[in-house]
Amino acid sequence: MAVLPIRIMGEPVLHSPAAPVETIDDDLRTLVSDMFETMDAAPGVGLAGPQVGVPLRLFVYSWTDEADELHRGVALNPELFITPASPDPADPDDESEGCLSFPGERYPLARGAKALLRATDIDGSRYEIECSGWLARIFQHEYDHLDGILYIDRLDHEYEKPVFKTAKKKGWGVPGHSWLPGRDHLED
Secondary structure, rough: OOOOOOOOOOOHHOOOOOOOOOOOOOHHHHHHHHHHHHHHHHHOOEEEHHHOOOOOOOOEEEEEEOOOOEEEEEEEEEEEEEEEEEEOOOOOOOOOOOOOOOEEEEEOOOEEEEEEEEOOOOOOOOEEEEEEHHHHHHHHHHOOOOOOOOHHHHHHHHHHHHHHHHHHHHHOOOOOEEEEEEOEOOOO
8 A cells, every 4th residue: 555645726626526436456455545644644534546646537535433433435336315405604614624735724614414326336336325514524525526626616705815826826717636645734
């Protein structure tokens, strides 16, 4: 297993729709193992293929809920159905999220409260997860990556200027930027 470089906003793979996973083979199993290791090292709760430069429709996730239950898995060629987000502004205390592809920053974002994920696991079995709260948020965030959408693309207008300012200051928004968990500490 290996920790992979995580691409930062501006890298074309992050801003384009990903292609379906066609074959489950040893190369894909290695990629998924490397993605888990990368996500854990970052640390993060989810990581999509495009974030590590792989334009395929897959993501991994790992989150422990308030009842101390671990939700950990891989979603290949996922489908995601969500309830509409509230029209009210997102609560900065309860609805802020960050992204490993825009490291070190967090902004409030309204998301659907419930989600239904249908996907294939690494063994080729189809599964379904109905969830709410943070797990639903994680699925929505990672699924967006597969469509070439970063969470910063969905933020309310008032956050556009701070996002732009941060990206400009750090030189992001153009191809060629990545960071390596365990070596670089851009998430701090």
